[in-house]
Amino acid sequence: MTIRIGIQLGQWPSADLSAGAVTELIDSLEGLEVDSLWVSDRMVSSALTLEPITFLSFVAGRLTKMKLGTSALVLPARHPVLLAKELATLDFLSRGRLFPAIGLGGDESRDLQAAGIDRKERAGRTDEAIALMRKLWSESQVTFAGKYYSVEEVTLMPRPWQKNGPPLWIGGRSEAALRRTGRLGDGWLVSSVSPQEVEAGIGSIRRYAAEASRAVPEDHFGVLIPFYFADSAESALDLVGRTIRPRPDLPIDQFTAFGTPGQVRAKVQTYIRAGASKFVMRPCGPFRGWREQIEILAREVIAPMQTPQ
Template identity: 40%
Template sequence: MKVRIGFGLGTRTVANDAERFGLVVDELERLGFDSLWLSERISGEGPDPIAGLAFAAGRTTRLKLGTSVLVVPGRNPVVLAKELASLDRLSGGRLLPAFGLGVADPTEQAAFGVRREERARRFDEALPLLRRLWSEEVVDHDGEFYSCKGVSVRPRPIQDPIDLWMGGIAPSELRRVGRLGDGWLPSFCTVEEVRAGIAAITEHAATHGRAIDPEHVGALVAYRHGPLPELVARFVRQRRPGADPEELIPERAALPEHLERFVGIGASKFVVLPIVEPADWHDELGWLAERVLPLQR
């Protein structure tokens, strides 16, 4: 099993100018991290994932480029297929797209122009259409939300096929991963929840005549320095009622052992993310490279 460690910036990062963001990108490449992951939040300080990853692609030759996650409902799938195919091609096949429905926030949903009750149906229609646009010479589609006739998306991505990852741990989300996904990258979850999720996804995939590569399971793991800020704890309680925020967000010193427990139940692809912006990016990434990157094997 190939264990890989990526780094995420999250939606609250202020590393959103050329100097600070460029520093993070350059250090991740130099230190040997597997990948950089950008999250999407219209109202967040973090850079747009597609624009930010294009910037990163131009500064690197090895670092993979992930979205954690890219919101699909509210986007034109044909335009999205063109954007992502171009990014994959210009980066030399380094794109790692993870998709989602978007955060359950009225302001964010309004920005994408999609009613909450439509999000899942739009997502379920768009993902198979993306696959077709990347693989078929000419695509005709007439669905509930999207319609196109005689469309050809060029250039083709280098990866054939591009693996489509998803997050989420709710039963409906696990069913969707089994039905449509190629990989699973949940966040704010326990080791036992990932263990149960792997079993559920495997079962759902089998009912649709599919199989998820066991190498395509991981977790986005946020970590902290010292006590968890109350604002963050409140956010986690809202997102995961009944869960212990401090269990879901370990201290940095415990991060290597925490990831090893995930490896023990079959997860192997990780994105680590500081819950609070570090004061010194050199020190932060250097510590992670020394203590966490040795898990890569």
């Protein structure tokens, strides 16, 4: 199993953040052997959230080795023909470094309403969009007649750099998300889950995939983990615990990696034993401390744990 560890830059903790500060942080990542850069998606929010495709296109022009991912792109809020064109262009220009994870949008998100999409339609739209985008990435003169999307004799160029298009990983921990990953996904990227839930989720995905006469590759199971280095897990929780979106049914320490380097490595190792091999680590705390936190992660976690390329 190939272990790879990347970084997520999601909701920025300060609305006063400058473009220069963002660029400075990004430019420091590639020299740290960080595998990939992932960005979250929130169309409408009072918090500072950068539009992911635009942002990743900017990043692709600055970084030459790191993979680029979304975690997760709210698929039903976007028209699949335009999105297929955008993702194909980005994958082509980055020479196959794009790895989008997609989802339906969180229950608290207002993105679907802002885009004029009925929440009751989001699952059906997502399934159709996946099928249509894959056809547009691999075929010419595509005709598609669905409930929500239809095209007639459409061809998109350029083709993605990756044959048949970038792999589509599915986000979410609901049973419906596990079923969709098994039926349609190339991988699974999940957040706010314990190692035990990851192990159970992988088992369910494999079962659903077998029922659909397909398989999800063994090393295509990933976890997004908030992290913060401090003298202890308890002090880290005191310092940044309030920045973590809580789950009413699971303590925060069950799905975060807080504390000393040894404690953070140990937490990642529990997810590896559960079957995960791809990790998206999200720095917590004030932005001014992110670079130091990422540098510690690179030295103490990525260097000893990541599979060499």
